[in-house]
Amino acid sequence: MATPIFKCIHASDLHLEQTFSGMENLPVALLDPLLDAPYLAAESIFSAALSENVDCMLLTGDILSPQEAGPRSVLFLVEQCERLAQRGIPVYWAPGGSDPPVRWQAASLLPPNVHRILGKEREIIHRLQSGREVRLLGPQENRQAIRPGDYPAVEDERISLALGYGTVRPESLGELGYHYWALGGVHLRETVAREPTVHYPGTPQGRSPQETGPRGCTLVEIDTDGLVQTSPIVTDAVRWGRYAVEVDLETTTESLYAKMRSELGRGLIDAASRPLLISWRIAGNGPLVRGLQATAAVTEWLEQLNAVDCDGAAVWHVGIEVICPAEYPEDWYAEETIRGEFLRTLKELQDDSAPTLNPVEPLPPGSVGDAVSRRIAEQSDEQTALAVKRAADLGVYLLSGEDESSSTGHPTD
Amino acid sequence: MRIHSLSLTDFGCWQNLSLGNLSGHINVLHGPNEAGKSTLMHFLRGMFYGHYPFASQVLAEEGSQEKNPPVGILGVETATGKYRVERTFSLGARPVLSTGGVSVESLVADESQETEGQGASATTLQVLLSGVDAAMYQNVFAFGLDEMEAIGVLGQTEAGDYLYDLSAGVDRVSLARVFRSLNSERDALLDSTGEGEIARLLEEQGALQAKRDEVAEELGRYRSLISERGRLEGKLQQLDSSAEEEKTRAAICDLAAALRPSWEKMQEASASREALGVIPEVTEAQFLALEELDTQENFLREQSRSIEERIAEAAETLRALPLREAMLRDGPEIEALLAQRPWIASRAQNIDRFSGEQSSSQRQARAESLELGVQVQEALPRLRNDARALKEARAVIRAAEAAARDHPLPVAEQEDEDAAAQLQAVEERAADLKRRIQLEQRLLQLSDTRQDLELQFEGLLQRKVLSVRVLLVSGSLFSLGVMLACSGLFLLSVATWGGILLTLTGIGGSVAGGWLKRMLQRAEDREWDAAERQRELLASQQQQAEADCQQIDQRLDDGRGPYAVQLREAEKQCATLQQAVAQQRANAGSREVAEKLAAEVAEAKAAYQEARRAWQRSLHAEGLPAKLSPAAVRRLAARCREEAEVEKRNAALRAEAVAQQEELAAIGRQVEALLEKAHVAAVESHDLSVGQLLLSKIDLLAQEWSEQTALFAERKQLRGLRWGLAREHRQCRRQLKLLQQRKARTFIDLGLSASEDLQQLAQTCATARGYEAEIASRKAEMVLACGTTCEFETVVSELDGVTEDQLRQERERIAKQRKKTGEKIVELAQQRARLGEQLLSLANDRRDAYLQLELSRVEARLETATSRWRDLVCTxxxxDSIRRCYEQQRQPAALQEASVYLDQMTDGRYRRVWTRLDREMLCVDDFQGRSLPASSLSRGTREPLMLALRLALVSQFARRGIRMPLVLDDILVHFDAERARLAVTLLQEFASAGGHQIFFFTCHKHLVTLLTEMGAEVRLLPETRARTDKAASDHSQAA
Known part of the structure; x- marks a missing residue:
């Protein structure tokens, strides 16, 4: 790549109004780091813009929902934008789902270097120090998906950047001639296409057990030939990790704990002294897995894990997901036991030859039952399938009739 | 276990009671109410589990401290033997289950063995009870109407659990337990009444949301604060602009006041300037330009005059120059002639040299020389052979002499002649010495060998006499052989073959012994002979060596030291002599060569003398001097040839000199003609040669030409100067004309007449310019003072037409206005700062974030709980379908058995007992197939059902090897006569067929009658202490 003539920071999904979720227990020592993490991550983005001496900053949606955010978030954003204003770095902000213009009433606080581009004011010509012009085009309307028809084709030789929010079909963007598609609304960093470059920088800070791994923003550089280079900048202040451990019939409590320690060691290296929040996924078969079917066993295991000191590192074990084998042994289906009967019934259910399950039926009348019913109704098909699988695993565990005490243990045994 | 006797003391209402020989089937204990039947049941329970239910009553009585504790003894029989169980009950404040105070004694045959220690007794008792605990025993084995009702609903009792768990008999797990596990966990999350963890979490979530909304509302003030701050910002911006305007206005007024003096002076200057009226606009520069034109015109006039004078002077000088025009015309010819002067001088010199060197004597000598040269030239071919022979002879002599010098004659020495003889003598002596030394060494070796041989002889001599061992071996062998032979001969009479064999063996052994000895002897002899021969040989060799030594010693002179030293000296001498002999041989060869070479030299010298004589003869024949050497003849011939060549060349030169002399004469005539044309008188001299005379004329001509040339150059220079001055004069005149035209045009352009007074005009203009400069200066001063404050025109507008008082009033008004504006700004800024502080305070408030985090935690727990609840429900x-199948087809055997008992007790009215596995509900099917829950049955039907269930449980326990006495405390009181009869019949069959021991307590005579009819053993309970006391009391009252 030749010497870049245009350099910018592309970030999205800051969600300054959101806190961490998915944790059933909150570590007291990590409360403040958890609350500060989104702000530290966002501050890292603006600091990166200053240190890289970029030409501008691109924000593509879900930065801050003013209706849900408190004063801290708003003033923090204003303060960070003012940092860029002092250096003369403009901020081009294409609104997303949680920060549409109609909901944004605190815009008056923002410094003049912040330009919200949407609708009639969606086209901005950014003049570089070299005299070149860069054309930035925001979305026509605030939508949940990118519509190629909203973006007119590029007709000149200027560097052209399109800003948008939502899902996209990259093959429909190639003919429009934009050098770079700066998109938002997806929390996982992803470059959907290369010619042209269609890129989601992802959220700068993971906030739930599903948002694992490093998170950050993207440094975008474009050279005279229009070649685009994207470089990730890691900004997360708290790292989420999900580690899978395989167990079998021979796995003991000690060996499982040793595996978890090994994975934890790697996770700590990857986290690079950040606080680490870990979700475990224990898969396989054997007494350990069956023992962990009981909620109390999982809770006890988690408590024991969180009681272990990891050489002073800030580590919190969020949860343990126990995955039983997808299929059970064939002879279990054939045996004349309650478990065999249960498995045969389950098979009929999976073959749609048995009546479907209705988990709402035994709900008690009243507000509590309605609330639970709503929650169950909101669950997706995938979650429903998983629930059936978990129910099957639980049934098999209960009907297997093995001594539970022999299969459970805890890390410090 | 079966109880065959019981005894109790001070237990409840019983002071002493002993019952022995109890039946293994039904034991009916009959007594009226308060006869102590239930106390007996409690006694049995207490004996097994240590519970004394009357402790509180005992403690309440007076003098309880002095009372003895209750004591009970049971004689029991189990499959492992008979035991005596004795228990002393403690009088604790509370009825407690105790394992203490019990002793179990095994009664085996005649001897009794008491189990040591309380702990061991308790353990033994637990073994006897087969693991049945107190609750189980109370609910299943020893019960009255109250206990029967308790199990009737099959609530959370262990017996009820057990009843349901009996389904485990068909699988590894109990479906009921699975259901219980699922339901209990599900109910813990959310039960049918809407209580549970999920409800609690929802409630907590609601509370948190309310609290968050409250905090959000409180923090939401920031929006109004932001808008308020925006409004303030706008106001402040307006006020700032107003303040800025007022500040500018005040600054302008201040500036106007400060610039007023300058403004007035500028006004005065303007008025003065206007008073001067219209003045031709002649600037100072234009005046200066006009003066410059005048100056230039005068300068050009003066210059023109000067040039004219110089032109006239140059013309005069030209006219005075002494030039010869004729010479100027012949200039090229003179130049060519002067160019030939070196050639002419050379020719004149050649002519003079040839003319001076040709004398007659010289010619004579030269002729003779030429003649000798011719003679020598002619004799050279004839002399060449002799000269060559002479040269060769001389070369031969030189070669021979050189060879003779290389091989000088060696000097002969007298000592060398004897060297060969001395060498031979020394070599012979050295050989003798070597031989002598060798012989000496040989003698030493022989002496050593002889000593060895002597030692060998000693050994041989010793070995010649055979050793004891050899003699023993050979002798033993021989003796053994003789013995065997003798034995064989002796045995021949007894055993023929054995004797022969033995005899032969003995003979063989003796022969072998003899042969061995002989062989050894012969070997020794051979060695001895060989050593003897060797010794003789050594002696002869030693004699021979000694003889040789003597012979050599005679030849050698004694007294010269050791032979080795003599040998070394002889070898050194021999080496010296060998070198001398070799040198002598070499000298002899050299001498022969030197003599030969000397002869050759002499022969060469003779040949040379002959050749020389021949050469001299030849010279003489040619008429040349005899002393000439061949080289001299060659040099002479060469010299003669060179002379001839020089003469030829001189002749040619002379001829050429004549020709050149004629040429010089022609040139002389030309020179004279030129001199004449130039009117130059030539110098005549007869002492000079023609050439030198010619050269003097040429030099004269050259001198004259040089002078004229200088004059020509001067004239040319003067002409050039005159021409340049003329051109300069023309230019000067032209410039003067142009200047005059320009001056006229300037006058016209300025509107002046040629006659106007330029100085007066200039003075007026200067005055006007002074005023204008002052005006400009004042204006610049005021503009500078304005600076960035305002425009100059703004200040002018403030000054123009405004008096000083008006200006002062305006300044005071503006100052007041500024003060007011500043106060407003400060006030608004303070408001803004307060708003900023409030905003900052709100920004630092993290309650909403904490609440949000807490909400997410509750949400996560809710999600997990809901998911788990769903999993449980789905499971x-x-x-459920399996449950229905099991309820229909796979009820536990206990219920099947209970169904039989119920059917029997109700005479077929109720035929089936079964349980719902999901709800722990006992149901009954009547003869019409209707299912009824147990709770809906009447007491008269429910009690048979409960009895049937217990009998079924007891039967199930018995199948598992657990047999305990069944104690029924008046449980048939609510049965009608028919059902009582059927029940008694069932109990009789149950006891006899199943081998169960039953203690049936009743106060009803009809039951006693029924049981008696069935063959049961009926015992009437004796009077208890209470009844005795009451009877005594009644009796005393009656008395």
Missing amino acids: AQLL
Whole structure:
């Protein structure tokens, strides 16, 4: 790549109004780091813009929902934008789902270097120090998906950047001639296409057990030939990790704990002294897995894990997901036991030859039952399938009739 | 276990009671109410589990401290033997189960063995009870009407659990337990009444949301604060602009006041300037330009005059120059002639040299020389052979002499002649010495060998006499052989073959012994002979060596030291002599060569003399001097040839000199003609040669030409100067004309007449310019003072037409206005700062974030709980179909058995007992197939059902090897006569067929009658202490 003539920071999904979720227990020592993490991550983005001496900053949606955010978030954003204003770095902000213009009433606080581009004011010509012009085009309307028809084709030789929010079909963007598609609304960093470059920088800070791994923003550089280079900048202040451990019939409590320690060691290296929040996924078969079917066993295991000191590192074990084998042994289906009967019934259910399950039926009348019913109704098909699988695993565990005490243990045994 | 006797003391209402020989089937204990039947049942329970239910009553009585504790003894029989169980009950404040105070004694045959220690007794008792605990025993084995009702609903009792768990008999797990597990966990999350963890979490979530909304509302003030701050910002911006305007206005007024003096002076200057009226606009520069034109015109006039004078002077000088025009015309010819002067001088010199060197004597000598040269030239071919022979002879002599010098004659020495003889003598002596030394060494070796041989002889001599061992071996062998032979001969009479064999063996052994000795002897002899021969040989060799030594010693002179030293000296001498002999041989060869070479030299010298004589003869024949050497003849011939060549060349030169002399004469005539044309008188001299005379004329001509040339150059220079001055004069005149035209045009352009007074005009203009400069200066001063404050025109507008008082009033008004504006700004800024502080305070408030985090935690727990609840429900629904199947087809055997008992007791009215596995509900099917829950049955039907269930449980326990006495405390009181009869019949069959021991307590005579009819053993309970006391009391009252 030749010497870049245009350099910018592309970030999205800051969600300054959101806190961490998915944790059933909150570590007291990590409360403040958890609350500060989104702000530290966002501050890292603006600091990166200053240190890289970029030409501008691109924000593509879900930065801050003013209706849900408190004063801290708003003033923090204003303060960070003012940092860029002092250096003369403009901020081009294409609104997303949680920060549409109609909901944004605190815009008056923002410094003049912040330009919200949407609708009639969606086209901005950014003049570089070299005299070149860069054309930035925001979305026509605030939508949940990118519509190629909203973006007119590029007709000149200027560097052209399109800003948008939502899902996209990259093959429909190639003919429009934009050098770079700066998109938002997806929390996982992803470059959907290369010619042209269609890129989601992802959220700068993971906030739930599903948002694992490093998170950050993207440094975008474009050279005279229009070649685009994207470089990730890691900004997360708290790292989420999900580690899978395989167990079998021979796995003991000690060996499982040793595996978890090994994975934890790697996770700590990857986290690079950040606080680490870990979700475990224990898969396989054997007494350990069956023992962990009981909620109390999982809770006890988690408590024991969180009681272990990891050489002073800030580590919190969020949860343990126990995955039983997808299929059970064939002879279990054939045996004349309650478990065999249960498995045969389950098979009929999976073959749609048995009546479907209705988990709402035994709900008690009243507000509590309605609330639970709503929650169950909101669950997706995938979650429903998983629930059936978990129910099957639980049934098999209960009907297997093995001594539970022999299969459970805890890390410090 | 079966109880065959019981005894109790001070237990409840019983002071002493002993019952022995109890039946293994039904034991009916009959007594009226308060006869102590239930106390007996409690006694049995207490004996097994240590519970004394009357402790509180005992403690309440007076003098309880002095009372003895209750004591009970049971004689029991189990499959392992008979035991005596004795228990002393403690009088604790509370009825407690105790394992203490019990002793179990095994009664085996005649001897009794008491189990040591309380702990061991308790353990033994537990073994006897087969693991049945107190609750189980109370609910299943020893019960009255109250206990029967308790199990009737099959609530959370262990017996009820057990009843349901009996389904485990068909699988590894109990479906009921699975259901219980699922339901209990599900109910813990959310039960049918809407209580549970999920409800609690929802409630907590609601509370948190309310609290968050409250905090959000409180923090939401920031929006109004932001808008308020925006409004303030706008106001402040307006006020700032107003303040800025007022500040500018005040600054302008201040500036106007400060610039007023300058403004007035500028006004005065303007008025003065206007008073001067219209003045031709002649600037100072234009005046200066006009003066410059005048100056230039005068300068050009003066210059023109000067040039004219110089032109006239140059013309005069030209006219005075002494030039010869004729010479100027012949200039090229003179130049060519002067160029030939070196050639002419050379020719004149050649002519003079040839003319001076040709004398007659010289010619004579030269002729003779030429003649000798011719003679020598002619004799050279004839002399060449002799000269060559002479040269060769001389070369031969030189070669021979050189060879003779290389091989000088060696000097002969007298000592060398004897060297060969001395060498031979020394070599012979050295050989003798070597031989002598060798012989000496040989003698030493022989002496050593002889000593060795002597030692060998000694050994041989010793070995010649055979050793004891050899003699023993050979002798033993021989003796053994003789013995065997003798034995064989002796045995021949007894055993023929054995004797022969033995005899032969003995003979063989003796022969072998003899042969061995002989062989050894012969070997020794051979060695001895060989050593003897060797010794003789050594002696002869030693004699021979000694003889040789003597012979050599005679030849050698004694007294010269050791032979080795003599040998070394002889060898050194021999080496010296060998070198001398070799040198002598070499000298002899050299001498022969030197003599030969000397002869050759002499022969060469003779040949040379002959050749020389021949050469001299030849010279003489040619008429040349005899002393000439061949080289001299060659040099002479060469010299003669060179002379001839020089003469030829001189002749040619002379001829050429004549020709050149004629040429010089022609040139002389030309020179004279030129001199004449130039009117130059030539110098005549007869002492000079023609050439030198010619050269003097040429030099004269050259001198004259040089002078004229200088004059020509001067004239040319003067002409050039005159021409340049003329051109300069023309230019000067032209410039003067142009200047005059320009001056006229300037006058016209300025509107001046040629006659106007330029100085006066200039003075007026200067005055006007002074005023204008002052005006400009004042204006610049005021503009500078304005600076960035305002425009100059703004200040002018403030000054123009405004008096000083008006200006002062305006300044005071503006100052007041500024003060007011500043106060407003400060006030608004303070408001803004307060708003900023409030905003900052709100921004630092993290309650909403904490609440949000807490909400997310509750949400996560809710999600997990809901998911788990759903999993449990799904699992339960999956199991439900299995449950229905099990309820219909796979009821536990206990219930099947209970169904039989109920059918029997109700005479077929109720035929089936079964349980719902999901709800722990006992149901009954009547003869019409209707299912009824147990709770809906009448007491008269429910009690048979409960009895049937217990009998079924007892039967199930018995199948598992657990047999305990069944104690029924008046449980048939609510049965009608028919059902009582059927029940008694069932109990009789149950006891006899199953081998169960039953203690049936009743106060009803009809039951006693029924049981008696069935063959049961009926005992009437004796009077208890209470009844005795009451009877005594009644009796005393009656008395």
